[in-house]
Structure formats: structure tokens, C-alpha cells
Amino acid sequence: MKNYSFYHYAIVFFVTLGLFILAFFLSDKASNARISQIQEIQNKISLDILSIETRYALLGNSSCDHVVSNENFERELNEELNNLARRVKFMESDLGSENPNLLAIKQQYNLLQIKDYLLRQELNERCGEEIVSVLYFHEQSCRDCRRQTVVLDEIGARYPEVRIYWLDRDLHTPAMQTLISIFNIPGSPSIMVDDIVHTGLFSLADVEEMLPLVLVENYYASQEIKEDEEISEEENKEEGTVEKTDI
């Protein structure tokens, strides 16, 4: 054994290589599973949007009295959009933004969002439906976007009734570029609420200020109620223990 032959070095090399291939294979499997999960969510969203579109088409020239809105439906869609955004964002950091599978998904989902936005606008205008939309423009190369995204995640969690559109400026689809030039979006991160564009990094409180006051007030009021409930629960517990000792 003292004359350790080249043969052994080669075997170890191939074993190592084998483990590398296995690791890449497993990683690829895991990514594919996730991509298909994203695709599932996306299919769900596209179905939802098709449903909105169809409803809108049915409306045609008849009056808004026929519009059937369903709050739960809208909330679920909001949730799905936020969910998808989080997942796509994670996959971007995992696979890189140039991964072709991911790019295809991103393009589709950005288009879906734009379409939904347009329908939503028309429904809002024609029938006075009040759904608050936030357009959030971000891109890979902007450092502040990472943090701004966290703020918008939080907005999504706090205000499930707000529809956030996660728009990636890096996508060079004609629709996206048109959207950017129509609204004159100067850079990233940009947030557009009520046709007003805010460019730069905004804190949670800043973004909350952009939202309708009623929403924000309702949220904080509900938080206070929750806290009160917790406090009274604790008080009840304490009282309970006192009673027990009395007995």
C-alpha cells in the first residue's frame, strides 16, 4: 500500500464526481418540484383572472346592477398573488434570475397581473367597486428593492383586501415596457397607489400613509381589540387562580 497508485486517486475522484452529480440531480429535482408548485399557483391565478374577465365580458353594456362581487374571492386572489411573488422571489435567489423556466413563469405572471389591473380599473370606474391596488415596481439590480419588498410583504399580510401587483421592471415584454412608460415610472423601487407614483425607499408607515385612511385605522383598531382581549384573558386567568385558592 505504500506505493499508492494513481488508480486509487482516480477512483476517489470519480466517487466525488458521482456525489456532485447526485447533489446537482437532487437539487434539480427539488427546483422542478417548486417550479411546478409555482405553476400550480399561477394556473389558479390565471383561472381567477379569466373568471373576472368573463364576468366583465358578460356585463357588456348592461348596467352594473348585475355585477356579483365576492369579497372572499378577491381576498383569496390577493393572497395568491402575494404568495406567488414570495415564491418567485425565493426561486430567483436560488436559481438565478436568468433561469429560463423561472423567466417564463415571471413573464406570464407579470402579464396576468397587468391584465387584472386593467380589468380592475375598469370595474372600479364603471361600477364603483372599491378595491385598492398597489403597483410595486422592482428590479434585480436595485439594492433597496430587497428591503422594499419586505415592506410590501408586510402590507400584504396586514391588509389582505389590498391587491398588490409585483411588477418586475427587468422583464422586457412589450406590455411591461408600455406600462412603465404610460405611468412614467422613473426607477426602482416605485410604488403607485391611486395613480400617484412614489419612487424611492419607503418605510411601512410611509406606505400605510399612501393607503386609504379607513383601511389603516381599521387595522390598528382591530390590533387594539386583540391586545385588549389578550389582557382580559390574562386577567381572567389570574382571577381564576385566586378563586381556586379561596376554595
Added chain:
Amino acid sequence: MHIDWVQVFLYGVVFVSLYTQIFFLYSFFISRKQYKQDSLVSVDPKELPTVTLVVPCWNEEKTIDATFVSLDNVAYPQDKLFVIAVDDGSTDATWKELQKYAQRKNTILLQKENGGKHSALNLALDYVTTDLICSLDADTRLDSQSIQAIASVFVKNKKVSAVGGSVLIHNPATFAQKAQSIEYQMFAFTKKVLGLLGGVLVVPGAFSVFKIDALRAVGGYKRAHNLEDLELTYRLQIAGYEVDHCHNALVYTTGPASVSSLFRQRLRWGYGFLQNTRDYKKIIFNPKMGAFGMFTVPTSVFAYFVILSVFFISWYKIFDGLIHYFSTLQLVGFNSSWQAFVSLDWFFVNTQALSFLSLVIFASVLGTVFLGRYVSGIRKGSFVNFIPFFILYGLVVPFWVLRSVYDTLRASTPSWR
């Protein structure tokens, strides 16, 4: 196409690290027959060679008694066992303490001016009349069977000229010692494998045995940037002497108790290793040197490179992550669900190939420790000590590596102790 070079680099580092780990496991597997043979100590006591134990002492007044107690307990034919203790100009009562053993059988006491460990060993070399010489650190406790086990290697294999024993940590008490206890168990395995391949990097100064002829032929000990055991092994390997490891010859050392003294010890090791390797750089990838030249020395050098680069990359990432965390916290405030976003959803688990491979390396490190316990005959090893091991070696090692690389480049000499 955009290429993430940091990623490519990390994969390269992981490849070589994994290669090294597999190399150890694979080599152990294919040498298992030889290992089994080595494990059987069955040498007729009449065949055992004569041995001189050399104990260099420098300010060892507190430890020297324990050393002699362990010498008294050595199971070896008494007429074949000699002891030379050298007081290397201690500034404490070492010489006085040594006098207690002046009348001990087959024992020589020497005193000299302080000149470093190598000079103490060389002085003793002049007095040795036996076939073998065994160097032993004063703070090291011998297992009673270890001299016989290590001397048997010379009987069984006439060609071998130097054999190192397995050094373990004695009753680890402090955080640093607990971490080292795991590390030394790991070494017990890797050194055994290197012994089987003829690629031993260093026969430890704490406990190693040489044929006196071989040691004299290569010129005894040298200062060697304060790492005389490594440099001597280099010279023996280069001169073509066979160097082996004896896994059932155990000795116990206390190991530096504090992280800072461990840091100084490792700085000396790191600096000594890099300097000596630079002096003998012709070894690296020299096919004539066998596994020693093709595997041991290159991977040891590479380890420094890995530790440093992984250190910088991971600290950069940690730092970057912390900045992101706190600046985000500033934006969203404490009262947000964002912190809870560290989700349990499997979707957000990192499944890059790099994470799988890191797990494999981690598992192989654990496997190496368990194999080390197996070859050293440790039945009940602590699991808790893995915690200090990973904390210490994850956080502190890069600093002494960095410092020793820096010192080597500047060629300043670190203090001996």
C-alpha cells in the same frame, strides 16, 4: 450568460474538500486488512528492542511527577527501558523536582541552558545507547501498553524508521479542551490512514518513536520554526525512511485550557507548518514522495486556503445579512409578521447542490470522529463535546489561520508559548 464566480469558487473548494474526506474513508476501507494486522499486538517480549524515553522539560515543576508515575506504570521489560529527562534551562523548580528521580533505575538527568526543545532532544541523543528513542512531552501521560504497542511495530516491520502514537485529550474540562478532544479523536483516524498509506505528515513530538540510526542519519532535530516534529518528519520522508502510525499506542495530553492559549499553540503550529512547507516545497505534488507528496502535504496546504476563503465568504454573507436584517427592521418596525416569515414551508428550504454537498462533508467529518474513536478503542465517547468543537472550529480557527498566514508572509516569529 452571467457567471457567479463566488459560486464557482465555492463549488471548487467543496469538491477538493469532499475529495479529501472520501480519500480518507476509501483508503481506510481498502487498507482494512493491513489495519487488522496492525491491531494485533503479538510480539514475543524477547524480541522487543531497547528503548530510551526522552522527556524534554521546560518549567514543568507541576507536571513532572505525573509523567514519572506514568513511566513507572509502563508495561515493558524493565532492562530494556531507559529514561533521559532534560531540563532545558527552566526558570522554576523543575531541576529540583527532577532530583527525586536521580536514583531511579536506568535514568539519566541532564541540565542545560535554555535553547529550545530541539536542543534538549539533541543533547539527549548523545546519551542514547538503545535501538529506539522515544520522545515524550512532560505534560503527556502514557497509557501503560503504549510503549510495547509502538515498539512492536518496529519488530513486525523491519523497514519502518519512525512511528507516531495517537494523542488524546486527558479529561477535557474546559470549553477549549472539549473541542480539542473531538479534534484529536479525528486525528487518530486520519493519522492512522496516512500511516497505512505511508503519508504521515507529522509524528507528534508529544509521543513518537524513532530508530536511533535513522534519527542520527538525518541529522537529529532542528529548530525548524519552532515545529521540530513536523520538520523532522519531512526530512525522514524525503530521505525515504518509512514513517508509520500506531493507533493502539495511546498517550494523553491536557491540551491548552483556554481559547487564547489554544490560539497561541495553533498559531505556532500553523506558522511552523507553512514555513517548513515553504522550506521543503519540492515535496508538493512530487510523485516520488508517494501519498505524502501527492496527497498529505498538498491537502494540508489547501486546508489553509479553504478555511480562509470560506471564512471570508461566510462572514461577508453573515455581515450582509445582518445589515439587511437591521435596515429592514428599521423600515417595517418590530411589530410585524416579517420576522415570522422564516417559514417552516419546505418550499423555502435551500436545496442548492451546495447545501447537499455541505451536508455530506459535515456527515463525513462526524464519521471521521467516530472512526477515530473506533480505532483508539474509545467505547463511550461524549456527544456533547461536538458542540464546542463546531463552535470553536467554525469561529476561531480562521483567525489563527489568518494570523499564521500573515506571519508567514511577513516571516515574523511567534513566541514559543
